Amino acid sequence: xxxxxxxxxxxxxxxxxxxxxxxxxxxxxxxxxxxxxxxxxxxxxxxxxxxxxxxxxxxxxxxxxxxxxxxxxxxxxxxxxxxxxxxxxxxxxxxxxxxxxxxxxxxxxxxxxxxxxxxxxxxxxxxxxxxxxxxxxxxxxxxxxxxxxxxxxxxxxxxxxxxxxxxxxxxxxxxxxxxxxxxxxxxxxxxxxxxxxxxxxxxxxxxxxxxxxxxxxxxxxxxxxxxxxxxxxxxxxxxxxxxxxxxxxxxxxxxxxxxxxxxxxxxxxxxxxxxxxxxxxxxxxxxxxxxxxxxxxxxxxxxxxxxxxxxxxxxxxxxxxxxxxxxxxxxxxxxxxxxxxxxxxxxxxxxxxxxxxxxxxxxxxxxxxxxxxxxxxxxxxxxxxxxxxxxxxxxxxxxxxxxxxxxxxxxxxxxxxxxxxxxxxxxxxxxxxxxxxxxxxxxxxxxxxxxxxxxxxxxxxxxxxxxxxxxxxxxxxxxxxxxxxxxxxxxxxxxxxxxxxxxxxxxxxxxxxxxxxxxxxxxxxxxxxxxxxxxxxxxxxxxxxxxxxxxxxxxxxxxxxxxxxxxxxxx
Amino acid sequence: xxxxxxxxxxxxxxxxxxxxxxxxxxxxxxxxxxxxxxxxxxxxxxxxxxxxxxxxxxxxxxxxxxxxxxxxxxxxxxxxxxxxxxxxxxxxxxxxxxxxxxxxxxxxxxxxxxxxxxxxxxxxxxxxxxxxxxxxxxxxxxxxxxxxxxxxxxxxxxxxxxxxxxxxxxxxxxxxxxxxxxxxxxxxxxxxxxxxxxxxxxxxxxxxx
Numbered sequence: 001x002x003x004x005x006x007x008x009x010x011x012x013x014x015x016x017x018x019x020x021x022x023x024x025x026x027x028x029x030x031x032x033x034x035x036x037x038x039x040x041x042x043x044x045x046x047x048x049x050x051x052x053x054x055x056x057x058x059x060x061x062x063x064x065x066x067x068x069x070x071x072x073x074x075x076x077x078x079x080x081x082x083x084x085x086x087x088x089x090x091x092x093x094x095x096x097x098x099x100x101x102x103x104x105x106x107x108x109x110x111x112x113x114x115x116x117x118x119x120x121x122x123x124x125x126x127x128x129x130x131x132x133x134x135x136x137x138x139x140x141x142x143x144x145x146x147x148x149x150x151x152x153x154x155x156x157x158x159x160x161x162x163x164x165x166x167x168x169x170x171x172x173x174x175x176x177x178x179x180x181x182x183x184x185x186x187x188x189x190x191x192x193x194x195x196x197x198x199x200x201x202x203x204x205x206x207x208x209x210x211x212x213x214x215x216x217x218x219x220x221x222x223x224x225x226x227x228x229x230x231x232x233x234x235x236x237x238x239x240x241x242x243x244x245x246x247x248x249x250x251x252x253x254x255x256x257x258x259x260x261x262x263x264x265x266x267x268x269x270x271x272x273x274x275x276x277x278x279x280x281x282x283x284x285x286x287x288x289x290x291x292x293x294x295x296x297x298x299x300x301x302x303x304x305x306x307x308x309x310x311x312x313x314x315x316x317x318x319x320x321x322x323x324x325x326x327x328x329x330x331x332x333x334x335x336x337x338x339x340x341x342x343x344x345x346x347x348x349x350x351x352x353x354x355x356x357x358x359x360x361x362x363x364x365x366x367x368x369x370x371x372x373x374x375x376x377x378x379x380x381x382x383x384x385x386x387x388x389x390x391x392x393x394x395x396x397x398x399x400x401x402x403x404x405x406x407x408x409x410x411x412x413x414x415x416x417x418x419x420x421x422x423x424x425x426x427x428x429x430x431x432x433x434x435x436x437x438x439x440x441x442x443x444x445x446x447x448x449x450x451x452x453x454x455x456x457x458x459x460x461x462x463x464x465x466x467x468x469x470x471x472x473x474x475x476x477x478x479x480x481x482x483x484x485x486x487x488x489x490x491x492x493x494x495x496x497x498x499x500x501x502x503x504x505x506x507x508x509x510x511x512x513x514x515x516x517x518x519x520x521x522x523x524x525x526x527x528x529x530x531x532x533x534x535x536x537x538x539x540x541x542x543x544x545x546x547x548x549x550x551x552x553x554x555x556x557x558x559x560x561x562x563x564x565x566x567x568x569x570x571x
Numbered sequence: 572x573x574x575x576x577x578x579x580x581x582x583x584x585x586x587x588x589x590x591x592x593x594x595x596x597x598x599x600x601x602x603x604x605x606x607x608x609x610x611x612x613x614x615x616x617x618x619x620x621x622x623x624x625x626x627x628x629x630x631x632x633x634x635x636x637x638x639x640x641x642x643x644x645x646x647x648x649x650x651x652x653x654x655x656x657x658x659x660x661x662x663x664x665x666x667x668x669x670x671x672x673x674x675x676x677x678x679x680x681x682x683x684x685x686x687x688x689x690x691x692x693x694x695x696x697x698x699x700x701x702x703x704x705x706x707x708x709x710x711x712x713x714x715x716x717x718x719x720x721x722x723x724x725x726x727x728x729x730x731x732x733x734x735x736x737x738x739x740x741x742x743x744x745x746x747x748x749x750x751x752x753x754x755x756x757x758x759x760x761x762x763x764x765x766x767x768x769x770x771x772x773x774x775x776x777x778x779x780x
Binding site: 115215217234244 | 716
């Protein structure tokens with residue numbers, strides 16, 4: 001089939017909608033996916049600062065075995081709000097709402113998502129839900145942990161009801177975003193972009209959107225039932241009235257295990273984009289990485305009960321959940337080895353984004369391995385409810401999702417703002433964060449193995465069994481300050497760059513996905529002419545596989561352009 | 572503009588001969604969106620159905636025995652069968668309405684649509700009647716919790732559907748839809764059939780099981 005580019009422009013260019021006018025339309029109730037992405041980013045980072053401060057309070061409290069700064073009740077509220085806010089108000093909105101919104105439509109050559117108005121609605125639910133969640137501090141914060149197990153959550157303070165409402169709302173927002181992104185990826189890819197030519201971040205966003213759309217509704221159901229029980233006394237979970245607390249665990253984890261993949265799969269996508277660019281090599285095993293995201297997303301629906309091995313499950317039922325959980329190690333391992341093979345023999349350029357990507361490989365792999373270990377029923381029976389679990393999932397969430405998020409910030413910020421971030425400060429951010437993360441969460445593994453229970457405000461009894469407990473908690477608390485310093489430095493870096501950063505140009509890294517072919521920051525319509533895709537975006541020694549680009553960039557990006565940009569940035 | 576000829580591989584698909592390109596693009600997006608929305612709605616109902624099955628299987632007797640020691644009554648199957656026929660009938664009339672529209676038979680379309688709305692409202696009336704006569708309460712037992720929550724959710728969906736169909740009727744009256752562009756009607760039909768299918772599951776779970 002042959003087509004002329006004249007024919008292509010017909011019926012395409014005239015669909016550019018008029019530019020939004022006025023402050024409100026442009027920046028507040030905007031329907032532009034990029035502006036919505038920035039809104040998610042700013043709101044999410046604000047909540048990150050709050051939830052991070054709560055984490056520092058936790059670490060301060062644990063400086064002394066008998067508790068340093070607050071009452072046991074206050075501590076319960078603080079760690080509950082830390083977990084809840086980090087999962088639902090920080091990580092999920094940042095990796096799906098901010099990164100997905102800004103990057104995915106650009107990568108598939110679309111002018112916007114499928115339902116821009118719905119996208120705006122999704123965003124505006126988010127700050128409202130966040131405000132409701134943090135308002136629960138005023139009436140008595142929820143105190144049963146982010147999992148809010150019944151029946152404790154049924155007896156919890158009034159804030160628990162607000163917690164229900166906030167998470168229900170953010171769940172609706174997630175579901176709508178997932179639906180929106182699914183339709184966008186299925187229907188709005190530009191001509192020639194087949195499924196097997198989609199950039200890997202888009203694949204990751206698609207897999208995430210699938211989980212968001214299907215699993216989040218389950219959480220909404222569980223929360224609605226909890227709300228009904230708390231407010232109207234309808235028996236679902238209260239064992240005294242015929243309900244079952246284990247029912248809550250099933251309904252909660254049916255969402256919340258897939259939610260783990262909602263948090264990590266976008267980070268996989270980021271890493272898959274960053275590594276080939278800074279190794280100047282095609283990604284190794286493109287199809288395997290793409291399909292393993294889908295495999296993780298689908299297998300993720302069949303493992304939820306591995307959180308419940310100690311909740312009185314039948315042993316014959318534990319076995320399949322254990323096996324399926326371990327099976328997830330296979331697609332994840334495929335990814336890890338593909339990334340390592342991408343690095344192998346490449347010309348590595350250690351920009352900050354690359355450092356975070358390589359740090360991700362280390363910390364995420366470590367968290368993943370302890371995850372496979374925890375999946376084994378006998379090990380889980382011993383480790384369940386200890387700091388080992390806390391260490392494990394923080395390696396995955398902070399060492400995986402947040403590392404991926406930071407890599408994405410350093411990689412895509414020049415595209416979003418049109419200005420470079422400072423690479424020297426970036427390197428400091430990385431090393432502070434990397435050492436802070438390992439120093440905080442690594443000791444938790446043996447603290448947990450020796451039996452330190454999670455969620456306790458004090459560890460006087462534990463310190464009697466294991467005298468170095470206080471030492472390692474001090475190490476963890478001190479290291480957590482390094483992470484806080486890293487985030488502060490990132491904040492300064494962003495502000496500084498917005499004021500006086502070096503202009504980034506169209507393609508500072510010599511990257512090859514479609515977002516790097518349009519100006520930085522992208523115009524509101526993204527693409528004047530809808531591009532045509534002829535191949536994968538990862539073959540660095542071939543001409544760009546695109547036609548009909550707005551900026552003529554058909555020549556090969558020079559292999560050394562990345563190191564040039566880096567050297568100029570650090571000069 | 573110079574005409575660059577692109578000999579493109581298999582994958583380049585276009586519909587530029589189509590004058591209604593934008594409409595069709597939007598229609599396909601919305602159709603996919605509606606289908607995905609219904610999928611997520613199925614998950615929501617499935618969660619409560621799971622909760623019902625779980626609570627039911629965790630006690631030895633069903634209907635459960637209250638703390639006072641007497642067993643709760645079963646639901647009245649005869650009336651529910653009658654009410655189900657009303658709802659399934661509305662699915663049939665909706666189908667006929669859509670077929671009439673496709674055959675550009677507007678009067679028949681309006682007749683069938685009004686019949687659907689009346690049957691849907693009739694089902695809601697029947698459910699209200701059943702709620703007023705049934706002896707269990709929402710907060711009284713797990714059976715009541717599951718029954719009122721699930722049928723209430725379903726009834727809410729029917730109510731939304733009836734309002735949706737009324738709006739579609741008014742829009743059709745006002746000439747919003749044409750012989751080839753009637754996405755709203757397709758969406759309404761899909762939604763209405765979905766509500767029917769959910770009721771099949773609920774009817775089995777509460778009245779036959």
